[in-house]
Amino acid sequence: xxxxxxxxxxxxxxxxxxxxxxxxxxxxxxxxxxxxxxxxxxxxxxxxxxxxxxxxxxxxxxxxxxxxxxxxxxxxxxxxxxxxxxxxxxxxxxxxxxxxxxxxxxxxxxxxx
Amino acid sequence: xxxxxxxxxxxxxxxxxxxxxxxxxxxxxxxxxxxxxxxxxxxxxxxxxxxxxxxxxxxxxxxxxxxxxxxxxxxxxxxxxxxxxxxxxxxxxxxxxxxxxxxxxxxxxxxxx
Numbered sequence: 001x002x003x004x005x006x007x008x009x010x011x012x013x014x015x016x017x018x019x020x021x022x023x024x025x026x027x028x029x030x031x032x033x034x035x036x037x038x039x040x041x042x043x044x045x046x047x048x049x050x051x052x053x054x055x056x057x058x059x060x061x062x063x064x065x066x067x068x069x070x071x072x073x074x075x076x077x078x079x080x081x082x083x084x085x086x087x088x089x090x091x092x093x094x095x096x097x098x099x100x101x102x103x104x105x106x107x108x109x110x111x112x113x
Numbered sequence: 114x115x116x117x118x119x120x121x122x123x124x125x126x127x128x129x130x131x132x133x134x135x136x137x138x139x140x141x142x143x144x145x146x147x148x149x150x151x152x153x154x155x156x157x158x159x160x161x162x163x164x165x166x167x168x169x170x171x172x173x174x175x176x177x178x179x180x181x182x183x184x185x186x187x188x189x190x191x192x193x194x195x196x197x198x199x200x201x202x203x204x205x206x207x208x209x210x211x212x213x214x215x216x217x218x219x220x221x222x223x224x225x226x
Contacts, residue, residue, distance in 0.1 A: 042219055046214045049213065098210060100161065100169050103158075104155075
């Protein structure tokens with residue numbers, strides 16, 4: 001079945017440290033991939049998306065993600081984490097541009113001052 | 114403010130009752146998506162409407178129904194409510210029927226007692 005997995009349920013990093021959140025997908029062809037962030041009590045906000053082309057995509061709030069077909073991964077990175085980045089992060093994917101978007105289980109990020 | 118408006122923000126109701134959740138999409142967006150978020154199931158796609166017509170269906174129970182009106186707002190109707198229906202219900206919108214990233218509302222928290 002087509003799915004998106006996020007191996008890490010919870011991650012804690014120190015403020016100013018680098019961050020990498022893992023995401024793996026199981027779509028056959030090049031899927032449509034997304035990262036969303038959900039702050040407490042808020043809806044989800046789109047950080048970035050990948051459809052094709054350059055495998056390194058830049059998003060909002062200083063985030064970037066790299067698509068690696070050989071590893072079926074789409075990991076989210078940020079070079080220096082801020083306390084305000086503490087939130088729930090969801091990787092999501094769709095087989096084509098018209099398929100339903102499936103969300104991963106999410107990774108909860110805590111930031112230590 | 115994402116531009117997607119969901120009402121009410123909170124809803125407490127008894128088992129067996131029926132409720133209606135409302136969503137106004139971002140201005141200009143033609144597609145509306147409904148998602149259910151719970152601790153055990155994560156984010157589950159329920160249904161998509163595009164310009165008034167049902168476009169895709171996910172894990173939506175028969176007790177649930179939705180529609181999109183000519184002014185493009187959408188309503189999700191939940192009937193014969195059970196304790197397990199307690200969840201956050203999100204509405205998202207996009208300009209067309211393709212997956213180029215959604216704009217989410219802040220959700221309706223439904224508590225069934």
